[in-house]
Amino acid sequence: xxxxxxxxxxxxxxxxxxxxxxxxxxxxxxxxxxxxxxxxxxxxxxxxxxxxxxxxxxxxxxxxxxxxxxxxxxxxxxxxxxxxxxxxxxxxxxxxxxxxxxxxxxxxxxxxxxxxxxxxxxxxxxxxxxxxxxxxxxxxxxxxxxxxxxxxxxxxxxxxxxxxxxxxxxxxxxxxxxxxxxxxxxxxxxxxxxxxxxxxxxxxxxxxxxxxxxxxxxxxxxxxxxxxxxxxxxxxxxxxxxxxxxxxxxxxxxxxxxxxxxxxxxxxxxxxxxxxxxxxxxxxxxxxxxxxxxxxxxxxxxxxxxxxxxxxxxxxxxxxxxxxxxxxxxxxxxxxxxxxxxxxxxxxxxxxxxxxxxxxxxxxxxxxxxxxxxxxxxxxxxxxxxxxxxxxxxxxxxxxxx
Numbered sequence: 001x002x003x004x005x006x007x008x009x010x011x012x013x014x015x016x017x018x019x020x021x022x023x024x025x026x027x028x029x030x031x032x033x034x035x036x037x038x039x040x041x042x043x044x045x046x047x048x049x050x051x052x053x054x055x056x057x058x059x060x061x062x063x064x065x066x067x068x069x070x071x072x073x074x075x076x077x078x079x080x081x082x083x084x085x086x087x088x089x090x091x092x093x094x095x096x097x098x099x100x101x102x103x104x105x106x107x108x109x110x111x112x113x114x115x116x117x118x119x120x121x122x123x124x125x126x127x128x129x130x131x132x133x134x135x136x137x138x139x140x141x142x143x144x145x146x147x148x149x150x151x152x153x154x155x156x157x158x159x160x161x162x163x164x165x166x167x168x169x170x171x172x173x174x175x176x177x178x179x180x181x182x183x184x185x186x187x188x189x190x191x192x193x194x195x196x197x198x199x200x201x202x203x204x205x206x207x208x209x210x211x212x213x214x215x216x217x218x219x220x221x222x223x224x225x226x227x228x229x230x231x232x233x234x235x236x237x238x239x240x241x242x243x244x245x246x247x248x249x250x251x252x253x254x255x256x257x258x259x260x261x262x263x264x265x266x267x268x269x270x271x272x273x274x275x276x277x278x279x280x281x282x283x284x285x286x287x288x289x290x291x292x293x294x295x296x297x298x299x300x301x302x303x304x305x306x307x308x309x310x311x312x313x314x315x316x317x318x319x320x321x322x323x324x325x326x327x328x329x330x331x332x333x334x335x336x337x338x339x340x341x342x343x344x345x346x347x348x349x350x351x352x353x354x355x356x357x358x359x360x361x362x363x364x365x366x367x368x369x370x371x372x373x374x375x376x377x378x379x380x381x382x383x384x385x386x387x388x389x390x391x392x393x394x395x396x397x398x399x400x401x402x
Contacts, residue, residue, distance in 0.1 A: 004054070007024060007025055008025050008057050008112040009021065009050045010106065011060070011071060011107060012101075013038070015067055016037065016038055017037060018035070018068070019033065019100035020049065020104055021101065021108045033104055033105065056080050058112075060082075060110055061120070062087055064082070083111050084120040127245050127248070130246060131246045133219050137212055144208040144212065151178075151205075158198075175205055179205075181199050216239075219242050223241045227241060229340045229347050232387035233336070233340055234304075235296075235301040245341065246289075246290075258335045261338040262331060262335070264287060266286025267327070269327070291330075298333055353392065354383075364379055370398065378395070
């Protein structure tokens with residue numbers, strides 16, 4: 001094949017194999033297709049196979065953040081323009097059939113058509129580290145919640161004395177009591193077997209809590225380094241900041257505008273006008289985890305930020321329901337969060353607060369009483385685990401005046 005020929009390629013990816021098809025970029029004719037192993041040697045063979053037919057214009061890959069992640073990284077590192085191809089819907093597959101070669105050819109035809117396909121995440125930087133830590137933390141949180149449900153289920157059918165005792169204790173006290181209990185061997189009867197099970201579940205809950213705290217600390221360090229301005233924003237916590245960064249990826253330049261970010265996170269309303277009726281409907285697409293993160297930030301700000309409370313009151317005065325007002329707020333939040341990720345301002349340094357307080361011989365309780373907050377609130381601000389620029393500035397001014 002001559003080097004002047006321009007070609008496009010498509011890949012149908014799986015855990016063990018990838019099937020690749022190559023088309024002529026001008027005529028759309030199929031030049032060849034082949035299956036390769038999903039290994040480093042296989043990735044090299046794929047690029048060599050495509051290059052044999054000509055210069056690669058674009059490479060469409062399915063599952064760029066799952067089975068196709070390795071191939072995507074290898075192709076991008078080799079200078080190939082990669083686009084993420086969405087798998088065909090079931091109706092289309094029923095019409096045209098389903099096989100690995102057909103899916104690879106379809107992927108190549110989609111990129112050849114010049115559709116506005118998304119640029120895949122690079123998945124090779126600190127955000128990828130945040131993603132895998134967030135995944136581990138999320139599974140631990142779900143497992144811990146499942147442990148609490150199992151304890152409740154066991155107590156429902158436990159012997160009367162064991163069932164009535166927990167009502168006298170709070171959740172934390174109950175878990176500590178169960179974890180430190182010393183039941184007899186289960187062979188002594190149902191009551192002892194139940195006690196052993198409850199102790200095991202309470203210990204599991206304790207271990208999972210320690211694991212979650214450890215992963216959260218790691219996430220905080222990575223997020224603070226990757227996007228300090230995002231983490232410092234009002235209402236944004238470690239988990240919500242991590243999720244927004246995961247949605248954006250290591251290459252945020254792939255999201256070209258605030259509107260694109262709003263669409264990606266599912267907070268951009270969809271036009272639903274017809275005739276003389278002009279309206280928009282709720283967008284249920286986009287990354288639902290990112291949407292949930294923005295929703296959480298909106299709720300936090302509604303509870304503690306005066307400007308947000310004023311905005312919601314204004315929207316309610318315009319005749320919008322509470323949910324509609326929150327959707328409007330989420331759209332504005334998406335614009336702000338996108339700017340904090342892609343063009344972050346400088347975050348004020350708070351490392352001077354604790355030394356200045358200690359130099360003046362002030363206790364956390366004294367500072368907390370002055371500002372009307374809990375001592376732990378001041379401590380977390382000093383340690384950088386809580387971001388409140390307004391309070392930090394007032395705190396610094398008070399220390400300087402003192």
